[in-house]
Amino acid sequence: MGRRENPVDCTVPEKAKLAYFLRARRDNARMTYKQMAARSTVVSAATFERAASGTLIPSWETVAEFILATAGEGDIHAVLLIEDRARQLWIKARRATRAPFHVATAPDPTLLSSPADLARALRHQHVWAGYPTSGEMERMSGPGILPRTTARRIIEGDVLPVDPQQAIAFLKACYVVRAADLQLWLAAAVRVLRDVPSRSRDLDSWVRSHQQMVRQAQTEAAAQAPPMSSHNKQAA
Numbered sequence: 748m749g750r751r752e753n754p755v756d757c758t759v760p761e762k763a764k765l766a767y768f769l770r771a772r773r774d775n776a777r778m779t780y781k782q783m784a785a786r787s788t789v790v791s792a793a794t795f796e797r798a799a800s801g802t803l804i805p806s807w808e809t810v811a812e813f814i815l816a817t818a819g820e821g822d823i824h825a826v827l828l829i830e831d832r833a834r835q836l837w838i839k840a841r842r843a844t845r846a847p848f849h850v851a852t853a854p855d856p857t858l859l860s861s862p863a864d865l866a867r868a869l870r871h872q873h874v875w876a877g878y879p880t881s882g883e884m885e886r887m888s889g890p891g892i893l894p895r896t897t898a899r900r901i902i903e904g905d906v907l908p909v910d911p912q913q914a915i916a917f918l919k920a921c922y923v924v925r926a927a928d929l930q931l932w933l934a935a936a937v938r939v940l941r942d943v944p945s946r947s948r949d950l951d952s953w954v955r956s957h958q959q960m961v962r963q964a965q966t967e968a969a970a971q972a973p974p975m976s977s978h979n980k981q982a983a
Contacts, residue, residue: 752770752796752799753800755767755770755799755800755801756800756801756802757801758801759801759840759843759844760843761836761839761840761842761843761844762801762802762803762804762840762843762844763801764836764839764840765801765804765810765833765836765837765839765840766798766799766800766801767801768832768833768836769798769799769810769813769833770799772813772814772817772829773795773799773813773817775817776816776817776818778816778817779792780792780793780795780796783795783813783816783817784816786815786816787812787815787816789808789812790808790809790812790813790816794809795809795812795813795816798810798813799813804837804840804841804844805837807834807837810833810834810837811830811833813833814826814829814830814833834922837877838875838876838877838922839877840877841877841878841879842874842875842876842877842878845877845878846874846877846878847874847878848874849874850871850874850875852875853871853872853875854867854868854871854872854875855868856868856931856932856934856935857931857934857935859935859938859939860938860939861939862907862939862940862943864939865907865935865936865939865940866901866904866906866907867904868935869901869902869907869908869917869918869921870901870902870903870904872918872921872923873901873902873921875921876920876921876922876923877922879920879921881895881896881898881899881902882895883920884898884916884917884920884921885898887916887919887920888916888917888919888920889916892912892913892916893913893916893917893920897909897913898917898920901917907940907946908936910949910952910953911933911936911952911953911956911957912956914932914933914936915929915933915956915960918932925964925967926960926961926963926964926966926967927964927967927968929960929964930957930960930961930963930964933953933956933957933960934957936953936957937950937953937954937957940953
């Protein structure tokens with residue numbers, strides 16, 4: 748396995764937890780960083796080693812490559828579960844080191860009752876997601892959908908998203924990706940924008956987007972439901 752690694756830097760516990768998680772992946776795979784790099788076309792052995800040091804927070808792309816490089820053959824479902832766990836650790840580490848203020852829990856869109864509530868909740872969701880930069884959010888959203896200047900103004904609470912597509916892009920860049928969660932945010936937007944004269948003219952687009960997201964959530968829920976056994980089918 749090569750030379751002995753330096754101890755994990757535990758100065759920031761959240762960063763250390765991510766580092767220990769990555770080291771456990773490598774230990775279980777019984778691989779050196781050089782062997783891992785040979786499996787990757789984009790990450791070097793030195794970058795893999797730094798990612799597991801606890802001294803910095805690696806990019807998500809590096810974390811994802813770390814998982815793929817140490818994964819067994821053919822178990823895509825297991826890789827997806829591991830990636831989900833890693834993403835949560837990664838977001839917590841970024842939240843602990845990058846966020847300008849503390850947010851104890853993720854915001855609940857069902858509690859919003861005014862445009863000011865919505866603006867504050869979007870800002871808090873951004874912090875809860877690990878404070879991605881406006882440039883990162885623009886790249887995640889695709890060309891023209893969420894310009895970095897607009898993302899920055901939403902983060903600062905100066906403006907609300909101009910339309911549902913921009914709201915969805917902002918939320919997805921803050922790792923709200925499940926349709927069941929997105930539809931709650933869209934429902935909140937419909938609720939709070941209804942009484943804003945400058946926004947009420949465009950309310951139909953928000954309503955349609957909410958209805959579409961509700962249908963998408965139902966489709967996702969049906970796809971994730973376990974199949975009925977033959978016994979249950981007969982009983983039904």
